[in-house]
Amino acid sequence: DGGITQSPKYLFRKEGQNVTLSCEQNLNHDAMYWYRQDPGQGLRLIYYSQIVNDFQKGDIAEGYSVSREKKESFPLTVTSAQKNPTAFYLCASSTRKPHTGELFFGEGSRLTVL
Amino acid sequence: SQKIEQNSEALNIQEGKTATLTCNYTNYSPAYLQWYRQDPGRGPVFLLLIRENEKEKRKERLKVTFDTTLKQSLFHITASQPADSATYLCALETDSWGKLQFGAGTQVVVTP
Numbered sequence: 001d002g003g004i005t006q007s008p009k010y011l012f013r014k015e016g017q018n019v020t021l022s023c024e025q026n027l028n029h030d031a032m033y034w035y036r037q038d039p040g041q042g043l044r045l046i047y048y049s050q051i052v053n054d055f056q057k058g059d060i061a062e063g064y065s066v067s068r069e070k071k072e073s074f075p076l077t078v079t080s081a082q083k084n085p086t087a088f089y090l091c092a093s094s095t096r097k098p099h100t101g102e103l104f105f106g107e108g109s110r111l112t113v114l
Numbered sequence: 115s116q117k118i119e120q121n122s123e124a125l126n127i128q129e130g131k132t133a134t135l136t137c138n139y140t141n142y143s144p145a146y147l148q149w150y151r152q153d154p155g156r157g158p159v160f161l162l163l164i165r166e167n168e169k170e171k172r173k174e175r176l177k178v179t180f181d182t183t184l185k186q187s188l189f190h191i192t193a194s195q196p197a198d199s200a201t202y203l204c205a206l207e208t209d210s211w212g213k214l215q216f217g218a219g220t221q222v223v224v225t226p
Binding site: 004 | 163203217218
């Protein structure tokens with residue numbers, strides 16, 4: 001079945017540690033996105049990539065880094081510079097066609113900083 | 115600044131009734147607007163997309179309207195069922211390649 005796989009589902013981190021969240025898709029989509037969701041707030045865009053080896057900052061990129069070495073993979077690293085990293089992280093993908101941007105989401109990764 | 119507003123209070127509704135959710139936006143001129151459903155602890159799932167030149171879109175028991183003059187979309191669930199209980203998110207296009215801005219969502223609770 002085609003879809004997006006995020007791992008791990010739950011992750012605990014000590015302050016000062018970097019962690020990497022995995023996102024893999026087999027939908028053959030060009031575009032991939034990382035969103036952060038906090039209680040009572042909308043999804044906020046962290047980074048997005050429209051093509052391999054290229055990515056752009058979203059609205060809240062500070063303290064995060066990404067790479068896009070393969071079409072299928074878009075890992076997100078939450079660095080120690082992120083002041084409040086505890087959140088629910090969602091990866092998504094879409095076809096790279098104008099004005100047709102239905103997003104397909106993974107099941108999310110919940111990060112808790114201890 | 116750009117803003118998307120959805121009712122923050124949960125909508126409690128009796129089974130069989132119609133649930134109506136509102137999405138208002140300012141300082142956008144989106145070419146299209148989308149609605150998603152999100153269950154607790156899960157990723158959002160796409161429901162409907164409506165374009166700026168479409169007044170209304172339907173899918174089974176769901177209906178969406180889009181008024182670009184009022185800068186508002188209404189989302190209706192007719193003949194609601196307990197299985198419709200979830201949070202519903204609206205999202206607006208912010209560039210031509212599908213980058214979306216999301217509202218905070220409205221929780222719907224359908225009681226038997």
